[in-house]
Amino acid sequence: DGGITQSPKYLFRKEGQNVTLSCEQNLNHDAMYWYRQDPGQGLRLIYYSQIVNDFQKGDIAEGYSVSREKKESFPLTVTSAQKNPTAFYLCASSTLGPNTEAFFGQGTRLTVV
Amino acid sequence: AQSVAQPEDQVNVAEGNPLTVKCTYSVSGNPYLFWYVQYPNRGLQFLLKYITGDNLVKGSYGFEAEFNKSQTSFHLKKPSALVSDSALYFCAVRPPTGGGNKLTFGTGTQLKVEL
Numbered sequence A: 001d002g003g004i005t006q007s008p009k010y011l012f013r014k015e016g017q018n019v020t021l022s023c024e025q026n027l028n029h030d031a032m033y034w035y036r037q038d039p040g041q042g043l044r045l046i047y048y049s050q051i052v053n054d055f056q057k058g059d060i061a062e063g064y065s066v067s068r069e070k071k072e073s074f075p076l077t078v079t080s081a082q083k084n085p086t087a088f089y090l091c092a093s094s095t096l097g098p099n100t101e102a103f104f105g106q107g108t109r110l111t112v113v
Numbered sequence B: 001a002q003s004v005a006q007p008e009d010q011v012n013v014a015e016g017n018p019l020t021v022k023c024t025y026s027v028s029g030n031p032y033l034f035w036y037v038q039y040p041n042r043g044l045q046f047l048l049k050y051i052t053g054d055n056l057v058k059g060s061y062g063f064e065a066e067f068n069k070s071q072t073s074f075h076l077k078k079p080s081a082l083v084s085d086s087a088l089y090f091c092a093v094r095p096p097t098g099g100g101n102k103l104t105f106g107t108g109t110q111l112k113v114e115l
Helices: none
Strands: A004-007 A010-013 A019-025 A031-038 A042-051 A054-057 A064-066 A076-078 A087-094 A108-112 B003-005 B010-014 B019-021 B024-026 B032-038 B044-050 B056-058 B064-068 B073-078 B087-094 B109-114
Touching: A004 A087, A010 A019, A019 A031, A019 A087, A019 A108, A042 A064, B003 B087, B010 B019, B019 B109, B024 B073, B032 B064, B032 B073, B044 B056, B044 B064, B073 B087
Parallel strands: A010 A108, B010 B109
Antiparallel strands: A004 A019, A019 A076, A031 A042, A031 A087, A042 A054, A064 A076, A087 A108, B003 B024, B019 B073, B032 B044, B032 B087, B056 B064, B064 B073, B087 B109
């Protein structure tokens, strides 16, 4: 079954800790994205990658880091520098090209405790 | 830079009535436009897209959307709403070139269909 898998579904972080959210896809997509969702703000782009070993900052990259060592994987690390990390995080992938839709994972809800 | 506006935070409609969820966009050149739906605590599901050609686009679950270039709008419509259509709907835009393949989303519209 093809798709995007995000794990874990729920994640709790203590203040000052780094945490890593996993995103894996078996759709053979070149492009992958991380979005943050907050109530009333829609989806905001954190980072995106169009090819292995390359990625670009989105609109709200501060306090986050990513890697793209494999085509299938695009993990997101929420660092202690992110002042307000509690949110719903969504990973997506697509083929390259502006006319292609993105496919989304089921999301990870991160809560700072 | 591209942007999307969804002017209504919530839309309420009775089951069986037609529904419209509004979206306007701003982008340089001809846009690529998308609608997604999100159920609680889930990811986004693709509904439909406008690339080029016919201004009326048909998608999943009986939804359709009308592209209007002069009004820079891409409103989502359905002739007869179902209670199961109740969800959060997002409009998104990509520029035709450049932009790193990024999708820019609106803030979402909560659709509530009541009996």
